[in-house]
Amino acid sequence: MDFSLTQEHEVLRQSMKEFGERVIAPKVREMEETSEMPMDVMAEMAKLGMMGVTIPRDLGGTGLGHLARMIMIEEIARISAAIGMSLQMLHTGAGAILGGGNDEQRKKYLPDLATGLRFATLAVTEPAGGSDPFAIQTTAKLEGDLYTISGRKCFIENSHLADIHTVTARTGEGPRDISTFIVDKDTPGWRPGRLEHKMGLRGSQVGEVILENCKVPKENLLGAEGQGVRVALGGISAYGRPGTAACGLGILNGCLEAATRFAKERILYGKPIAELQAIQWNICDIYLDLETSRLLVYRAAWMLDTAQRADAEIAAAKFYATEAAVRAAKKTMDIHGAYGCMNEYAAQRYYRDAQLLISAAGTSEIQRMIMVRKPLS
Ligand SMILES: Cc1cc2nc3c(=O)[nH]c(=O)nc-3n(C[C@H](O)[C@H](O)[C@H](O)COP(=O)(O)OP(=O)(O)OC[C@H]3O[C@@H](n4cnc5c(N)ncnc54)[C@H](O)[C@@H]3O)c2cc1C
Structure with missing residues (x-):
């Protein structure tokens, strides 16, 4: 078993990270205030081929696959889960056509969706x-x-x-x-x-x-x-659930960064609170939730890329990563004390964003129902 990413995946992560910090981060405050989607950012993302990551090359996409999609959404959602969710749902709309459509429908709709000329x-x-x-x-x-x-x-x-x-x-x-x-x-x-x-x-x-x-x-x-339910749920299972889970991963990354930064900077009793064991344990919990979520999400994507049946594994990834994001955001706010509730700090945004991931693409109860079919079968 090899857990390392390919060089292609590592390069993708670096370029997404750089893109998120350079292009998306400056827009986050404005998005919080206006609730508007920055369409210039979407246009940049389209130029980079991000809309067509799971659409085959012969239909205008980049065909990089599901694991690449997870890495991409994780890095985008680390900066803005709102843009991560919008992006992942474009993929899901296109994915329903790719998975459920015939050749004519695929040729008619997917090239425009792959290049971002149209959204789904x-x-x-x-x-x-x-x-x-x-x-x-x-x-x-x-x-x-x-x-x-x-x-x-x-x-x-x-x-x-x-x-x-x-x-x-x-x-x-x-x-x-x-x-x-x-x-x-x-x-x-x-x-x-x-x-x-x-x-x-x-x-x-x-x-x-x-x-x-x-x-x-x-x-x-x-x-x-x-x-129709088979077609739609096929799209939700292969794209909507992993995509939402990857947004959870993004929030978990953001929480770990924010919590560690604050804990190192905040001085109490003459030393950084990062030296207090109770704070370390909370940071450790966030770290463990991020690592566990990432393993589940990447495994589900690998199973999709290798054409394996993965309903239970996808549900597990969606359940765990989104619930973990809510837990991590709460701990990140706690570590920040009162500052965590203030708009100047990202902690409160992670908390508000994470909760919305729970219902999207099926609630935690629905994921549990799907997961349990495997051990019971
Ligand atoms: C940010 C966001 C984006 C979304 N995007 C889309 C989208 O693009 N397309 C789309 O179609 N939908 C979308 N949704 C809707 C989402 O799929 C639904 O919210 C979700 O399926 C739950 O449906 P509901 O909100 O009507 O809750 P309900 O179905 O009414 O559920 C209410 C409660 O009952 C529980 N429950 C339901 N059935 C059972 C059961 N059998 N056993 C135990 N408990 C149960 C649920 O878990 C929940 O706690 C989105 C939601 C959000 C929050």
């Missing part, structure tokens, strides 16, 4: 409850060559940025008659709804997507009719 998302959740993908009420009725889609999706990452929405809709009377469609935002009847005001991940656009008699050609059906 995957819209499953509805007000009736995100944990149960069969509870959706959005409908799609086939008349002639067109499906008419009507419904409302909520809590959708990139709701107001994406050009291409992969959406689930009910296509029959049976409880499992759900299909997934590609919907271009220029289709009449599509419109963005409410943009959420969130406690964290400020700058990433999470909101509603509304479809009112939105007519899409039947060629936009992804996979077969009635297979």
Whole structure:
């Protein structure tokens, strides 16, 4: 067993680190204040090929794969989890087309998504409850060559940025008659709804997507009719969950850096608090959570890259890295004392951002349900 990264991966990490510190870090305060996504940063990321990391070269991507994607998102989210989440959801929307689409659909949509000419998302959740993908009420009725889609999706990452929405809709009377469609935002009847005001991940656009008699050609059906949950959950499992977990890794990195820096600088009783054993133990806990999370996340990505079935391992990575990010952010705030609650320090941002990762791509309870299937099988 070899745990070392390839030289290609190390170079990628260094270049992402440098990019994050040079291009993203100066934007973070403004994002916190305005809750707006800096589109100039997204354009730079597109130029570097970051949107197409898991899209094959013959479809315009860089084809670097899932482990490269994790390293990329980890380093971006270390500086801004909001941009990390937006980026990972672009990959997820494209991933649903790559995994569930036919050759024609892949050739039509993926080159523009790979180069960042257009942005994507995957819209499953509805007000009736995100944990149960069969509870959706959005409908799609086939008349002639067109499906008419009507419904409302909520809590959708990139709701107001994406050009291409992969959406689930009910296509029959049976409880499992759900299909997934590609919907271009220029289709009449599509419109963005409410943009959420969130406690964290400020700058990433999470909101509603509304479809009112939105007519899409039947060629936009992804996979077969009635297979929509499989297509959508395939995208969430292979892209949304690892991507969210990698954002957790980014926050864990940020916490470890902030906690150690503060502990070395803060003088109490005539010496840095880093010399107090209780502080050291808290830093040690953050370090251990980061290392454990990274092993789980990278293993899941390696399994995806080697085409292994990895549902339980992906769920474990998502569960652990996001819960660990919340724990680490709380400890980082504690180490900072009152300073941790002040906007000048990143600790409070990590705490607000980390909590939002818990629900995204399925809550911790849902990850536990997926994980336990493996030992019980
Ligand atoms: C930042 C962010 C980004 C998101 N982006 C997207 C996106 O791009 N696309 C998208 O489709 N959705 C997105 N979501 C929505 C997300 O997928 C849902 O929030 C999530 O699936 C949970 O759904 P819910 O919020 O409706 O909670 P509910 O499903 O109503 O769950 C409520 C509670 O019940 C628990 N629960 C549910 N079922 C069980 C069970 N069987 N056993 C035990 N407990 C259970 C849950 O764990 C939770 O604690 C995003 C959410 C966030 C916060």
